[in-house]
Structures are given as C-alpha cells and as structure tokens.
Amino acid sequence: MFTKIIKSCWRVFLSLIFVILLAIAATSFSTIYNFSPIAPFSGADIFNPYADFDPNIEWKRTSLHTHTRVDGPLNECAFTAEETVSKYRDFGYDIVGISNHNEITPHPDSKQDIGIYEHGYNLRNFHKLVIGTERVNRFDALYPISASQAQYQLDMLATECRILQLNHPSRSALLDSARLTKIGGYDIMELSGFNAYLENKHWDWALSAGRYSFALLNDDLHYPDRSNKFALRCSYLNAKECSSEEIISTLKSGCFYSVRVPDYGNGDWAVKLENNRDIPTIENIGVEEDVIYMKLSKTPEQIRVIGENHTLLTRVVDSDTISYRMRACDPYARIVVSYPDSLIIMTNAFARYDKATMASPADREFHKTNILATVLYNIVVVAVIAIILAIYIKIVRRWRTK
Numbered sequence: 001m002f003t004k005i006i007k008s009c010w011r012v013f014l015s016l017i018f019v020i021l022l023a024i025a026a027t028s029f030s031t032i033y034n035f036s037p038i039a040p041f042s043g044a045d046i047f048n049p050y051a052d053f054d055p056n057i058e059w060k061r062t063s064l065h066t067h068t069r070v071d072g073p074l075n076e077c078a079f080t081a082e083e084t085v086s087k088y089r090d091f092g093y094d095i096v097g098i099s100n101h102n103e104i105t106p107h108p109d110s111k112q113d114i115g116i117y118e119h120g121y122n123l124r125n126f127h128k129l130v131i132g133t134e135r136v137n138r139f140d141a142l143y144p145i146s147a148s149q150a151q152y153q154l155d156m157l158a159t160e161c162r163i164l165q166l167n168h169p170s171r172s173a174l175l176d177s178a179r180l181t182k183i184g185g186y187d188i189m190e191l192s193g194f195n196a197y198l199e200n201k202h203w204d205w206a207l208s209a210g211r212y213s214f215a216l217l218n219d220d221l222h223y224p225d226r227s228n229k230f231a232l233r234c235s236y237l238n239a240k241e242c243s244s245e246e247i248i249s250t251l252k253s254g255c256f257y258s259v260r261v262p263d264y265g266n267g268d269w270a271v272k273l274e275n276n277r278d279i280p281t282i283e284n285i286g287v288e289e290d291v292i293y294m295k296l297s298k299t300p301e302q303i304r305v306i307g308e309n310h311t312l313l314t315r316v317v318d319s320d321t322i323s324y325r326m327r328a329c330d331p332y333a334r335i336v337v338s339y340p341d342s343l344i345i346m347t348n349a350f351a352r353y354d355k356a357t358m359a360s361p362a363d364r365e366f367h368k369t370n371i372l373a374t375v376l377y378n379i380v381v382v383a384v385i386a387i388i389l390a391i392y393i394k395i396v397r398r399w400r401t402k
Helices: 002-026 081-090 147-158 201-208 244-253 269-276 371-401
Strands: 033-035 045-047 060-066 095-098 116-119 128-131 163-166 188-190 214-216 233-237 256-260 282-288 291-296 302-307 311-317 321-325 332-338 344-346 350-353 367-369
Touching (some): 002 371, 033 147, 081 095, 128 147, 147 163, 163 244, 188 201, 214 256, 233 244, 291 302, 311 321
Parallel strands (some): 060 095, 163 188, 188 214
Antiparallel strands (some): 045 350, 060 233, 116 128, 233 256, 256 344, 291 321, 302 311, 302 332, 332 344, 332 350
C-alpha cells in the first residue's frame, strides 16, 4: 500500500514537471530582433519634458500602480477600490490608478477610469503597466530569457494601449543592464525609490544607451492599512484636471515628476497625515537655450544634476534653485533633490536630439525584425514542444503497462 502511494506521488510530481516544461515552451514563441548598438543621445536641440509646464496649474498628486480586492481566489489586496481610493484622498492624492494583475477594475470615479491593468504572470517578475486600453492581453512568456522575448511583449502591448510602463525593473530577474540597454518602446519606467543615491540605476542604464523614457514613482500598493507600505512613492502631474484624457495627455508629454516620501511617524497615522499635507513642490522648471533650471517651494539639503552612466554633473547645497548648462558632450541630464528627512524629488530627463528629424529622443529606431532568425527560433520551439510531449507520452504508456 505504501509503495503504491509513493509511486502515485512520484507520477503526479513528474506529470507536474512536464506540464511546467510544456507551459514554458508553449509560451516561448517570439519575434527575434536585431538591436541597435548603444548610441547616446545627440543633437543640437534639448528635449524638454516640461515644455507644457504651467505654473498656474496646481500639481496633481498621483499613484497609478494600485492593487485592490477583486472577484476570485487570487487577491493581492484585502480592500476594495472604493476603500483604497478614499484612503488616498485623505492623504491629498488627486489621481489614483487601479491596476490589478491581468484585470481591468472599474474606477470608483468614472472621470479617472482610464483603462489600466498590470500585465504579467511570468516567473521572472517582468511586469508592465498597460494604460489606456479596453482589453486585457493574456499572453505572457512563462519564463522569458532573452531581450527579444521582452521586446516582443512590449511591442505587442504597445499596439493595444496609449501608455506603456515598465514596472519595478529592480525587482525583475529579466531586466539587467545587458537587456535594458537593448530594449525600448515603453513610455515610462517605474522607479523603486528606495535608495537616495542609486535610485535610478536601471533608468540610467537605458538612458545612457539611448533608450529614452520618462520615469514614475508609484506605491505598487497591496496593503493600504500598513503605514510602511502606503503613500511612500508618488508622482505629481501638471494636469489641468483629473480626467482620463488629461491624465493620459500629461503622461505622454512627460510634464510630471516623482517623489519618494518617508514613512512619517513610523506607524503613527496622525503624524503621517500631517506631514503628507506639507510636501515640497517644484515651482518652476524648464530649459532656456542650453540651460536647464528648477526652483522649489522649500529649500532642500542638496540638489544634484545626474548625467550619463549616473555621473554627477553638478550639485548645490542649501539652495531652492539650480541651473546647469548642458554641454555638447552631455547626452542627457536629470535633477534629483534630497531633503534632510529623506524625501527625494526626481525629474524627468532632459535629452539631446534633433528636432528637425524627430519629435522626441524616444523616436529613435532601436530594433528590426530578423526574419530568418525568427523562423528558425520558432521552429525550434515547436520541436521542443513535440519532444516534451513525446517523452511524456512514452512515460505514461510505460506506467500503463506496469
């Protein structure tokens, strides 16, 4: 009896292994690309993501990566969309995006219902925020290993939405420097915001390779009842109103900045709420000729301008303003502000480009389909699937003869 139980358990385990292998192989179909070599931004002009900045418009505090309770057994949050949005409203948030995994959840405020979900259930945490869409794309490579597989998904999703965000790259086993310096086609990269000096390492990898995107901070909220998980990472949009069209328009223009907020009070919600009502803001920002500039509402500890390969270009201390003349050898520059209480402000990147040939540095071509490699690769995938099935069928037949 015991031997039969052991044999049955072994067969179940072996069957599960084959199912997993088959699932990995069956979801590995992809286009294969030739990627352009690393080419830093260049040109006589400087792209200004804050070209549409209006100082008379109040910044809209925003978090777009928010999980809520959903129907079904796979829940990542115990709170409803209504409860979660209400909690954010108490802390001064104007815009909250409900972005559950592979599900479009209706927003409690129909004006902000922009059609958003988090794509991805793969084993390498390669997730994307799909913004401005009407349907969920269920295809995902279960275990992606190549830049081409990542690019295939990005290209596929980009045709189905208005904004595509690369989620938490620092937590993805797929998104190392070798792949981030190749892939592109996403509009925004989500930053982790945990480290004041290495907070944008992954973004700098991509920017230094000539892959332009904006950057955004979000809570990636799962626990609105935990002070150390809530209202820590947000962005401020220079949007006229909180309507879906205005939100998307502002995201596409890049006229926003990100803030890492300390967990004020360390669990004391009253202290946290009070401090969240007094977050410093950017009062002015832009480019004049080759000079980028910024002014803040409160004087920080320091302001740094960061360039190619995370290089410090300049720094000021105890000043609420900064300006920096971009040299011809500076492909891009972005501004990082640090306050004594660990609050961090991060701007989008100013980058060199040729405005006579492109609307922004993001318009550069960075990959082409390799037709022969694509055909050969997918033939190999089909062959692997056939081999896995053949081996498993042969094993099952042996079990039946015993």
